[in-house]
Structure formats: structure tokens, C-alpha cells
Amino acid sequence: MPDPTGLELIANELRERHPGSIVDTLHYRGVATLLVEPGQVLAVLSWLRDEPAQGYRFLASIHASDYLPQEPRFGVHYELLNMERVERIHVKALLADPGERALPEIDSCVELFPAADFQEREAYDMFGIAFQGHPDLRRILMPEEYEGWPQRRDFPMGGEPVLFTHNEYQMPRWYE
């Protein structure tokens, strides 16, 4: 992991190369995070990959998250790894909720990292984040005709109602 100073150096260099790309930096529990502008996430990722001094050439993970009461609501996280120095850096983009009808959009990084293909499909499947330019954006885990984005916080839990002692009186005619 870059230490806080190293993270600020990376962020400042990115601010010079791509103005407006870095919104903030976070260093929390040893994880160095670059908070980036969603429109420039590809520029940041390709710079981190191709700049010889950085060399974060391995995409370890893409995942999404939902911070529902907060706005912007969705987060897309990229975990990059420099395999020579064994250093990780976390790139995070926050996306606003476009409403019921539309999906939050961000550029796909499959062109940069082919390994992103299935992981972006999983983030799309669970959170409904539309990765623009993805070659084959379909559901990967849930059935293709499934409706809704099950890992979002406003998605109902679903499943069978289970009778516990704390909710037995709320279930109608539970004793039958």
C-alpha cells in the first residue's frame, strides 16, 4: 500500500495530468483510496497501469456498493495491484442515482483489463450499474429474466417468511 504521503503524490500527479479527475483521497485502515470523477475513471486506471513509476498492472477486483441514505448513492470500486512491489491501490467512483427508470452509468474498463468482463457483469447483475462499452453486459448469476437488482439496499429481502418468536404475532394465522 502507498502510505498517505505516497497517495498524495499519486493524486497530485493525476491532478496535473488529468485535471478534475481526483475528487478526494482517503487513507483508512491501511487502504489507500483514490476517489475519482466517474467520467475520468478510464483515464485514471490507464495512467496507473501504464505509467512506469506506478505499474498497477493487475486488476484484482471490481465491485459495487450501495450507500442508500447517502447521495451519491452507488460506489464502483477498483482494486489494483502492483505485482513487483506488492502494493495495492483502491480506486473508487461514486455514482448518483438516476431514478427508478434509468441505471447509473460508468465506462467499462474491459479494454484496459480483460479480467473485468465477468466482474462488471456481476456488478451489473447485483446492483444494476450499466458499464458503457462492455462487450456483453448480461446477468451472470441470476436468471436472465430476473427483475430487479437484488443487492441494492432498497430491494426486499424476499424468500419465505420464517416464524421466529419475535415476529410470530405479526404473521396472520401463524398457528394454523
Next chain:
Amino acid sequence: VEVRREKAGGVGGGSDLRVRQLRARDLLRGNLEGRELEQHVEESVLTTTLEKALDWARSNALWPATFGLACCAIEQIALVTSRYDTARFGAEVFRASPRQADMLILSGRVSIKMAPVVRRIYDQMLEPKWVIAMGACSSSTGVFNNYALVAADKFMPVDVHVPGCPPRPEALIHGILRLQRSIQGHPDQGWRSRYRAEGTEELPHPNVVSPPTSR
């Protein structure tokens, strides 16, 4: 003490094997008549109805389909090992094709993506066929009570639910014995008496009386 040995039986000379063989030969040739014929029939013929004989045979030769879904399948594998040995109850022949199987054991969680597959396997099995929902997951989705799973009896008929997470092989054997009991025409599983709920049976016609329980 004087021990006297006598041949059992009456007219035809009793249980001596040679005598009985000769009598069976006479029967087949049509030479056996009257009292002798009557006694031979009494000794060697068991009468029942065809349905009862079929149910007896079916319940003691339940062939399960080789089909495991999740962790319960490990217990299902232990079921056929020498320690638990379902061959004692005639349910050890796991068939690799649903066409040859009588019983489907749903051993694990059924996801909504797997449900059409399970239903298709069930539909491919030949009648008569029975289903055991093994464990909490296939009965009520258990601890995986979320968007991805579905309870088995939402999309197919289930005869016996075996509770547990996972049930021990003894519990599954108990379920198989209950299933045998219900195949042999005693569908009463005993839960009404356990929960003091006698007389709550729902019957299709008011004139139909409740079948007598055998306990």
C-alpha cells in the same frame, strides 16, 4: 425325560420336505383333491389384494435418483455407507438416470436458477414417484432465506420433509421409513396425535370417513 419326535401336520404326512414336494407335484398335475387340496392351500398360499402387494414391493425397493444439491448431499452419501446402510430398507440403489429412479431426495438448497432443472428431473421420473425434501433449505430455504432461493414445494409435490441443517443420516432413514409407511397406505404420519390435533382432517366429501390409523 422321554423325548418323542412326531411329524407335524395331519393328512398328507406333515412338514416332511419330500412329502410336501410330492404334494406340490400332485397339485400341479391336478391330482390333489378334497381335504388334501384344502390343507395345501392353507399352508402355502397367502392372499392379499394386488394393490397391497404392489405397495409392499414398491415401498421396499425405493430407488433414489443420484442427485445432490448442497451440503445435505454429503449426509446423503453417508446414508449408503456401511455404517448407515440403507440397503436394509431397500433404498440404496442410486440410479444415474431419473428414468430408473422412484425417489428424488432434494438434498440442499434449490436456487431459482436450479428450480427448472429440479422440476425437469422430477418430470422425467416415471410414475409412481416420491420426493423427500431433505433439510431446512429445500423445505423452507433455511438460513439462505433470500432473493436467490425457492422452497421446493412451491414448484413440485413433496411427500416427506426431513428437518435438520443438515439432517443426520438417521433422520433421513426415518424420513424414508415414513415414506414407506405412506406408500403402504398408512398416510398418517403421527403428527396429529403429537400436536393433539385429531379430528382436524380435511376430507374431500363429508360422507368419507377418516381412514383408521394403525397406531
